[in-house]
């Protein structure tokens with residue numbers, strides 16, 4: 001089983017202190033433990049490197065060397081730096097001054113886009129908005145039906161045009177929303193690989209035809225080292241406004257959260273914590289940091 | 296790499312490649328240690344030979360190619376399990392098509408009665424491959440669907456039944472218990488069934504896949520792994536760690552969303568893909 005970082009650091013420092021006064025080299029040894037813990041939590045290799053360098057710099061400052069409990073001190077620094085890195089405004093959809101507010105969900109296959117489109121609709125409806133769900137996934141078997149079933153459950157209308165071009169569907173949905181007093185449009189798109197040029201082009205087309213206010217990348221919290229490639233590609237192609245991190249009701253450490261924020265600078269706005277329609281929350285950097293560290 | 300001798304930096308680079316492929320810190324470290332030993336034993340001096348040796352070690356760790364186990368007589372029941380969104384239903388569609396083309400009489404069972412339109416999704420796959428789908432209503436008891444599927448297999452002279460299940464996170468005790476029940480029902484109707492329990496893992500997944508493998512094995516007795524989404528940039532290296540801990544063989548890989556995008560797992564190909572680009576065939 002995974003041994004908590006704090007326990008490991010205690011051991012390391014105990015061993016080192018036994019040899020006398022702590023030295024700079026001893027901090028390096030502790031940093032190796034930090035590195036391993038972050039890698040085991042699936043934080044990206046490159047991100048870990050930069051992050052550890054930063055933590056080390058702070059740790060070498062006299063505080064750790066002279067502190068009575070250096071292990072706790074290092075943990076505290078790691079924790080603070082993580083929160084600093086993942087922080088920023090979260091948990092809000094910016095409502096456009098002129099309706100409808102257009103939100104578009106994108107991401108890899110199976111990440112949770114359709115489910116979270118519906119969850120967002122549910123959340124906004126409870127806030128007094130009148131959302132419209134838009135079925136732009138014309139590829140996955142029964143994707144439209146899936147959105148319709150969820151829309152029915154929530155009593156939120158679903159706009160679809162069968163297997164028409166997603167760009168046209170998106171465009172028509174805005175007209176429809178305007179005519180029917182729907183003030184938020186949530187577009188569900190098909191899952192796709194970030195390296196699929198054709199399908200990435202399709203997203204760019206949708207974007208240019210409806211100019212979404214929020215383009216949200218939906219990412220599975222269990223994602224490993226590849227999270228940075230995915231987030232970087234989607235961000236450079238489409239310009240992300242935020243991230244939804246899904247399936248955090250599992251027992252993954254979720255190091256992808258740190259990686260994605262580090263490479264894109266985009267805040268994680270929401271987290272998904274279950275399959276039910278109310279299983280969505282604002283992102284809390286402090287909780288996420290503790291989770292990644294196994295605390 | 297244009298390097299002249301085998302040095303520490305080279306070993307570090309190789310370890311980095313492994314970690315970046317989700318092999319995990321411990322397994323990567325162990326593999327590189329074994330590589331060092333091999334280099335000594337074989338008295339290697341050319342740095343360009345190291346990758347090939349490492350690939351050999353990886354292929355060795357993954358074991359022999361392993362195919363599906365069929366019932367000695369009567370229908371073979373295949374149960375497909377895994378966490379949410381990894382590609383279970385899609386894999387079932389592809390596998391049904393594969394087996395049918397192999398001359399087998401196949402049916403699929405819509406055991407995911409929970410997720411919105413999961414049954415419809417499987418039915419589309421049924422139409423694509425011309426394979427019948429056994430189903431009940433949304434919200435029905437999955438064990439009841441499993442029962443129907445096994446009965447259909449017995450009465451209709453079918454070779455293989457592939458049973459879909461709802462995605463479930465391995466830490467959800469109730470949902471894992473439900474799987475036990477599905478298995479019990481099958482075993483009661485055909486002793487020894489299911490003959491295969493395939494765990495679907497998404498290659499994009501990091502170290503959590505280890506936990507998935509352990510817990511699904513514990514509850515459902517997994518007999519094989521299907522590693523999906525290898526057409527992306529993720530390498531699925533976590534199966535190496537899983538191999539070390541559980542010895543569940545990887546049997547298939549998924550390399551796309553189409554009906555033909557399923558391949559038997561070949562350890563050597565997988566090992567070389569860790570050091571190359573995506574595993575497109």
Ligand SMILES: Nc1nc2c(ncn2[C@@H]2O[C@H](COP(=O)(O)OP(=O)(O)OP(=O)(O)O)[C@@H](O)[C@H]2O)c(=O)[nH]1
Pocket residue numbers: 107108109110111112113114115116137140143189190191192218246247248249250271272273274275279379380410462464
């Ligand atoms: N446990 C859990 N499951 C989730 C969560 N979000 C989504 N899921 C499940 O993950 C699976 C995939 O969700 P979808 O919403 O279909 O994912 P998608 O990104 O739309 O998938 P594609 O359209 O095929 O690309 C389903 O089984 C969902 O119920 C979550 O936060 N927690």
Ligand SMILES: Nc1nc2c(ncn2[C@@H]2O[C@H](COP(=O)(O)OP(=O)(O)OP(=O)(O)O)[C@@H](O)[C@H]2O)c(=O)[nH]1
Pocket residue numbers: 109110140191193377378379380381382383384385386407410413460461462463495523524525526527548549550551552556
């Ligand atoms: N690129 C790629 N996509 C895949 C592959 N296998 C499945 N998918 C896609 O992944 C998404 C999820 O697949 P499903 O088969 O619905 O996954 P599932 O495990 O049945 O999902 P739940 O039943 O919701 O838990 C769909 O968009 C599939 O088309 C693969 O090998 N490569």
Ligand SMILES: [K+]
Pocket residue numbers: 109110111220379380381497499
């Ligand atoms: K996934």
Ligand SMILES: [Mg+2]
Pocket residue numbers: 113114115137140143188189190191
């Ligand atoms: Mg979807």
Ligand SMILES: [Mg+2]
Pocket residue numbers: 383384385407413459460461462
């Ligand atoms: Mg499914």
